[in-house]
Structure formats: C-alpha cells, structure tokens
Amino acid sequence: MKTDSAGLQVLSWEECMRLLPEVPIGRIVFTENALPAVQPVNFCLYGSDIVIKTAPGSKLAAATRDAVVAFEVDDFDVRTRTGWSVTAVGHARAVYDPEEIERLSELPLQAWAPGNRDHFIVVRVEQITGRRIVQPDGTRRE
C-alpha cells in the first residue's frame, strides 16, 4: 500500500477510474473572474470522459469553455472517519456536433436542477489522482 507524505493511501489510475462513477455528484473546479470557483453537478462517464449537462448560457458553460478544469468526487463516513477522494484534471469542451449530442443524449444523465439543460460539456480525463484515509486499525471505505 503506497502512502503519501500526509499518510494517505495513494490510489492507482485503475482504482480512481473505478471509484469515479460510484457517486452521482461531483464538483467541477474552474476559474471565474480570476477567482477559484467550484460547482457541484451530476455527471456520467462516456468511456473515460466526464459528461455533464448545463444550460447553454450558464456561467458554468462560459467558464469551462476550452478551459482546464478539475473534477472531484469523494465519499466519506463520519462515524469511522474513513473515505476516499478522486480528482481528475483535463480540458473541458462544449459539444456542438449533432451526432455527438445524439450519442450523449442516450446516457442516463438527467440534470437534477429544473430548467433547460441541454448543453453538454465533456471533460477529458488527462490526469487522475486519488487518496484514501485508512485508519490505523485498518478500517477503510471502498
């Protein structure tokens, strides 16, 4: 078990890609007016790409257009103080190709928030890192 300088277990690429779709909500991290910004979104994977849906004119659509973003998911348990997190980093792009929109429309991806959200953003996973907290007695969260 490889651990980092902070004592957290370092997850492999395969483990990160396995955990990524285990939770329904992730957080997309970007820059807005030169300030760090973050927004929770529900998402799907398409191959190893992260797919989210938003409104075409939304701040998120504007701020992530051809930007490098981070995308974070995690799952923690208060009682056992265990958990894991996975963060992907990559280029985000808006989808305009009608054939690609048709393909992505078949994903089981329905925005939780109300309103028109037929604009797809795809984040290519170029880096992915993950950490797991394992308690000294071996307690861990899968």
Add this chain to the structure above:
Amino acid sequence: MKTDSAGLQVLSWEECMRLLPEVPIGRIVFTENALPAVQPVNFCLYGSDIVIKTAPGSKLAAATRDAVVAFEVDDFDVRTRTGWSVTAVGHARAVYDPEEIERLSELPLQAWAPGNRDHFIVVRVEQITGRRIVQPDGTRRE
C-alpha cells in the same frame, strides 16, 4: 424565494453561514502549478472563519499560503434529487502566532487522516454564495 437563471434557489448570507457547519467535510479549491486543484478536508468555524489543519510541509499548506481560495460544502440526496451547496471565497493564511494557535487548538478539530497535522490554515469568508435544488413539487433538503 429568489431563484437564479438556472432555476436554483439562491441562499442568503445568513442561510449560507447556517448551513456551512452542518457537514463535517468541505473542499478547499486552490491553484497548484497553474492548474485548478481541490482537496477535501474536515474543518471547524471560528467565528465566521474557516479553520483547517494540515501538515506544515504539505502541498496544501504551500498552495494556500496567502492565496485566495474557495471552500465548498454540500449535501445532496440521491433519492429525492434535492440538496444544497455553499461556497465561500476568501484569503487563506497560515497561523504562526502562538496565542492564536493556542486558541485554535481548543476547537473540536481533529484531522481524520493520520500523521502530524498541527499546522492551522484560516480562511476568512469574504464572499459566500449558496444554492438549493427545490423540486417542482416543493421537495427540498434543509
């Protein structure tokens, strides 16, 4: 009920500050090597400041030193597709003053991860925004 362009309920400052300490884990968002970065941490409030603990030589300590960071908390329910998120933005600073360290050491803030984590970082909440998903039938998460 004020809603934004995406149909989400806009939370007031007071509501955001009430919700912020309702969850044990938040995500600190910063820049690392010119890329967006995010790390989950447990935290406490001291007044309206966000207090986290890390290792003195950690990447997080270095990356947040006198930087403007975002800090996000959220709580979502998969079954009802409801939830809320709150994001604070402000300057982060490392705490070196022994008296302040003594005061902060009295907070019920114990790092979940193993290892030496006696370095305090304080984020002053300068902006705070929050959103809540309310379903058309009025279902919401407090």
